[in-house]
Amino acid sequence: MITRIVLLAAMIAALVAFSPTAGADEITTTDITFTRSDGAATTGTVHAPVGATGLPGVVLVHGSGDGRGPQYTQVAAAFARQGIVALRYEKRTEDYTPAHRDYSLLADDAIAGVAALRERPEVDPARVGLWGLSEGGWVAPLAASRSAEVAFLVVVGANAGAPAAQQAWANETRFGAAGVRGSMIDILGRNAIRVSAAAGLFAQAYYDPAPVLSAVGQPVLAIWGEKDRLTPPGDSLRGYRDAFDRVGKSDYTLRTLRDAQHGAFTTTDGFDKGADLVPGYLELVGEWVKGLPGSANKHSDEPAAQAHSVTALAPQAWWESTTALFVLFLGTVLALLGYALTGFARAHRLPRAGVARLLVTTAGIGILGTLAQVLYVASTKATSFGPLLFGRTLPWLALQVIAVCAVCSLGYLVARREAVLEGAGKGARVRWALAVVGGIGFTLWALYWGLLLP
Template identity: 25%
Template sequence: MVTLVPSKNLTTYSLQHRDYVQEAGDYDRSVQLLRTEPGVDPTRVGVYGESEGTWIAPVMATEDPAIAFTALVSAPVVRPREQAAFAVDNYLRNTGVPQGVFRAIPRAVGMDLPDGGLDYADFDVRPYLERLTRPTLVVYGDEDVSMPIEQGAQAILADASKAGNRDVTVRYYEGADHGLHLGGGDGAVSASFQQDLADWITGLPGTAGAAPQIAGAQPNQTYLAEAVPSPRWYGDGDAVFGFTIAAVSLAIGAPLVWMIVSFGTRRWRSRSHVGGMARDLRVPMLLASLGAVLTMLALVVYLVAIAKIALNYSQNALIVQGGWLGVRAIGIASLVPVAVVVNRLSDRREARRSMLLWLRERVGRDVPTGHSAVPGVRAGQPVARGIGGWALAAALTFAIVTLLLTTAYWGVFQLGI
């Protein structure tokens, strides 16, 4: 066999943008080149695609009917978004993450990233598989946890049959992972797979419909790769990233700006004071905003940590279980100053109400300024004073509410442990 391995054209391939149809056109030029090589039979040139490449190979075979065969190795078949959700789910189950974390998977995978990132996540290869008429070899390792190894093979068989294609051969290899390696990613590629692949290609067309159609190790796919619902507007990428960045910026930046401006204006008595928040609200508001930022930071650190554990397909109960409890503990602690603020605002409301009742009972009498039946709270005491004080209060309120709602959306405040 003569094999040509082209260099990937990165003008159509990046983390945010991938055009599989255009990539198929790029790779087909390599097919055309291979057909012109001395000693190569142009009528027997086929395409080998592995993993993500199996979204491209069927497009090539459909657009170029002269392609003699396709080999689809570790094929996801489903849309990239569905495959990602399936893989993440399997990886996290192996790490033993709490049940609450699983609820965040569809929300994370279903959202679109800002500026149209991951626009290829909904690419559908099934229409191309339905037009696949050439002999096809489908290969999976039975320990490939990132792919729907049973569902994918069934889908390829069903789609090819719509085009009247019965020349589909499915093989599973025991102990092989996604890259057909034995004993993990550092192991050697399965020799049985390499031999079978070579025998199938060199034996065409006689090997195209050889029995049995499905053979090898027994696959075990526990869950289906299913469609991922799109979250509502507040769970979309633009909203999540935009509100989070704005909230963190205000939580950190607003107090700093207020202190700089406040200390600066005190140096010139002729200039008006910038104002500030009420003393009984200032500290709990700052603590609440700090707690909300720390909760968000802890959540991000935790997700990055379990992602590394999951990708290594390992386990660490201290990080996975203990880390999640730590994130939730920080989140609950951040609610304490929030409760203090709410309680003191409620005292102000009660103070105003009691003052009105006092006035009604003593109509016509002298009324002491700021009288209140609530100890420690003056009825006329404002939440803030001056433009700077009200701006600081508004900024911190927005930051606290936004960050707490965001972390609640991702499961930090779910009931139960």
């Protein structure tokens, strides 16, 4: 008899241990399919407490990227443990590139997600809202402003300004934190973004979220990490508060979480990301959502301190347009190549070619080096840049020295023209002119990109 009881208890324990809803803090997941705004089918996963019915729900709107990061599953499960049914859906990645993305289309996809979640038996259809992270902080408010079916809006790491200005601030922040100073971040970094935007390589560069925020009628909970290094947390909180106050909106809560990074995860310096969400974040969202409408009383934390504020990026003037810069680049390169190639003809060689050769060599290295630095600023997320000297990275300092050598060589060739060309034939004079034209072009190039500035 005792043996049978022991065996029965063991069987029950095994069934509980291998139950699909046990052991996961009583969370169940269900895969669903629904129709996007363009009529195409997409998939998603609903995270809900076991046996849920009539609970509030939230649709997760992705940050930049393909939306497949594990953090979305982690957040969805955490919300479910707070008693909020969460839908994590597949992000639209067709025609989604650094050069192009359609916030309007992404917002319509989020609205389709809301419609799908409202049909689930686990939720109260009148209490389904949106949660947007980072780029989702531009998309989710747009969706909320368009649909009365969205009951509330929660954003994390959202930006109250344009993407281009935000990216410039993020670049300046990480360079500044590493000790970099001067033209590499003041000129090179900002101009790299402005050129990318003008060339159509920076999607939604000058998107203005302020009119959309003013049109959001739902209760809003906006959260920033005190140590956010991707979105300016203080400026963004002020921007949200100003947009709401201009239209007399009072059902908003703006919060700053201590020791939190961009996505409300733990961090030591804002650049690293811990494995866990910062303490208090989930409780804040859970209590606010479940307490609506009473929890949406007007409240704003003090804006987080920032090392520097966001500065808007001015659109390019005609003389620095993509076409003008390309013409300058092409003309300079052709002049330098022309000097190099004409050297194969003895009749075109300068009697005293040392300084001209130095000019062409340094200008060529300077142009190629500048392009490499522009690509580096645009593509890397590094926060350590190796040894610094006078607040400059060694590659940038080397390029600045090279640029000074090129300009000095140009000055010598022009000032000492008669001495350099003494006894030179017509071909050599043409070659001298090519070197000077290339030098002038490089000087303009170096000034624009900050090589000749502190």
